[in-house]
């Protein structure tokens with residue numbers, strides 16, 4: 634980045650969860666490029682990542698104590714870590730639901746509870762939701778967890794607003810990462826068919842919004858939910874109708 638482009642996160646201390654790979658790794662790199670002091674964390678070992686299991690209250694307690702001692706303050710948190718489980722309604726077990734919700738909902742809750750006390754006014758929290766949080770996406774444990782995360786984001790935005798802390802949610806559509814690579818090819822093809830831009834997204838198409846939401850450029854935006862999905866959720870499920878009549882020549 635040239636000097637003509639001022640770094641937007643200079644001096645900010647930002648924690649990213651699930652940063653060993655995929656979107657989290659790309660977010661951590663982009664935040665560093667913008668001048669942030671990034672604490673990249675993951676449950677899996679990876680170069681440059683501090684170990685943190687988002688479901689562990691003790692891990693968050695330890696991290697908060699370390700950050701308090703090292704910096705005194707934390708200015709940003711990206712609740713990015715997430716897992717999926719593709720069982721359908723008839724097959725999903727309560728323990729699957731619990732496991733997915735522990736990472737995708739309890740994880741962000743613990744992160745907010747432990748780091749918000751260290752946040753000065755002007756700080757920002759970004760939760761990574763999903764197009765599943767706006768639709769009836771079939772993997773029910775994942776979908777219910779991401780809908781719950783929307784509720785958590787709204788509550789946190791309300792609760793932390795008076796302290797000048799903003800909380801926003803980014804909803805990625807189909808992004809090429811290891812998570813989506815683990816699904817059947819039909820999943821990718823069907824997503825492309827439902828996406829007006831006619832393609833999948835990349836991790837580098839998520840990071841600019843995350844940087845913006847952590848920066849002071851978004852200082853009056855809180856409680857917002859922003860899809861980054863090529864239009865997947867904007868048409869409300871009617872793309873196949875439009876496509877069918879287009880190719881069938883009907884009106």
Ligand code: NAD
Pocket residue numbers: 650651652653654655656657674675676677685686687688712713714715716736761762763764765804805806807808809810811812813
């Ligand atoms: P990914 O599977 O490539 O990466 C997820 C990371 O989270 C991994 O490094 C994993 O080790 C880490 N993680 C899992 N459990 C953890 C835990 N308990 N504690 C700490 N870290 C943990 O997935 P991704 O595609 O990069 O997904 C990032 C986020 O984006 C997730 O919240 C996911 O639900 C969401 N999302 C992804 C897509 C997509 O198409 N890839 C779409 C919508 C939303």
